[in-house]
Amino acid sequence: MVCFDIIFRNPAIDLLENHDVDSIVFPTAWMDTLPLLAAIQFHSAFAAGASVNLLAANIKKSESKFHGSGIYSPKGYLDFYYSEDNVGRLLIAEIPIHDRKQNSYPEPNILTEENNLRTSNDSFQSLVFHDLYNFVPLFDIQGNKTICHNNLCCSLTYEKKTDxxxxxxxxxxxxxxxxxxxxxxxxxxxxxxxxxxxxxxxGEPEENSITFFKQFQIEGTFNTSYIYPEILLANSSNFLILAAPNTWIYNKGILQSETQLEYPVVSAAMLARVYEKDHILISDKNPTRRIHYDFTTDQGNPMLPERIFIIFYKFLSAVSNYIRCLL
Structure with missing residues (x-):
């Protein structure tokens, strides 16, 4: 498994669910894409969400944002290396042996209307890597917020250390x-x-922060169990770093800090993948709307014109992924 294989169902999920793989060696050419897909950020999140050991070896071309390698376990990082220079480092760690069948993707806790989920009246929209998100600002030093988008509602309880x-x-x-x-x-x-x-x-890429959080808890009404939790911090040099494993916990669609995080927060998120919807939705010219297309006949087989389109699109995606991995 290499590069963007980790994003899609095959081969990543196939290896885990059909072949009982509990540890993956992952060579990659991964360019940081904040705020969700920095290398150390998402690779550690995948290990936690998939309950797998991930040994991720990234190329070192920091001027182009290709950096960040690590050894990650389901409970957090064991070791990682992230720097702005082009000097590599050998990482060594003792990885845990675990029965992945006992820790496979758990069903998320589904929040219901009983939770009184309502979007705050101060909501706004902003782009995150070309996608239009719904947001609420956190002006207060502590509080509770809820924000929804389409069929997903997210809730947050938080307290900053200082304003x-x-x-x-x-x-x-x-x-x-x-x-x-x-x-x-x-x-x-x-x-x-x-x-x-x-x-x-x-939603713009950000690597700096001076704001400490005493605690936070994030929940979401995810309709999938493929959820990847991530926490990204900035150290005293405003350099990206991961939260220590003993400072946070993830369980069934709930991400929370257990103690005050040791560094200022850049982001904390749960990124869920709904693999079965990857090919059924095409955008129109309006970035705030999405149109659903069913590319199947009554027998569940793709109709010929759309089948040709899907094959051609997948071919182009595969070629572009291969070229990017060679950079």
Missing amino acids: TYELFAFGAFDGLHHTFEGTYYIQVCILLKCKNSNLTSC
Whole structure:
């Protein structure tokens, strides 16, 4: 398994669910894509969500944002390396042996209307890597927020250590994501630091933060069990770092800090993959709308014109992924 294989059902999920794989060696050419897909961020999230050991070896071309390698377990990182220079490092760690069947993808806790989920009246929209998210700002030092998008509702309970001038927001997205590595369906609940004090900057790539959180808890009404939890921090040099394994916990669609995180927060999120919807939804010219297309006949087989389109599109995606991995 290499590069963007980790994004899609095959081969990633096939290896885990049909071949009882509990540890994966993962060579990659992975370019950081904030706020959700920095290398150390998503690779550690995949290990936690999939309950698998992941040994991720990234190329080192920091000037192009290709950096970040690590050894990750279901409970968090065992070791990782992330730097701005082009000097590599050998990582060594003792990985746990575990029965993945006992820790396979758990069904998420589905929130219901009884939870009184209602979007706050101060909601706004902003782009996150070309996708239009719904957000609510976090102006207060502590509080509870709820935000919904399509069929997903996300709730947040939080408390900052101190009030700062930095703007944070809490967002939700439920839809098809179009990007270089392919087109795939995601559901996201995300707490993030905005680039500046403008609401429209929420969702732009950000690596700096001085805001500590005493605690937070994120929940979502995900309709899939393929959920990948991630927490990204900034150290004293404003350099990206992962939260220590003993400071957070993830269980069935709930991500929460157990203690005050040791560094300021850049983002905390749950990124869910709805693999079965990857090919059934095509965007029109309006970025706020999505149109569903059923590419199957009554017998469940793709109709000929759409079948040709799907094959051609997958071919182009595969070629582009291969070229990117060679960079």
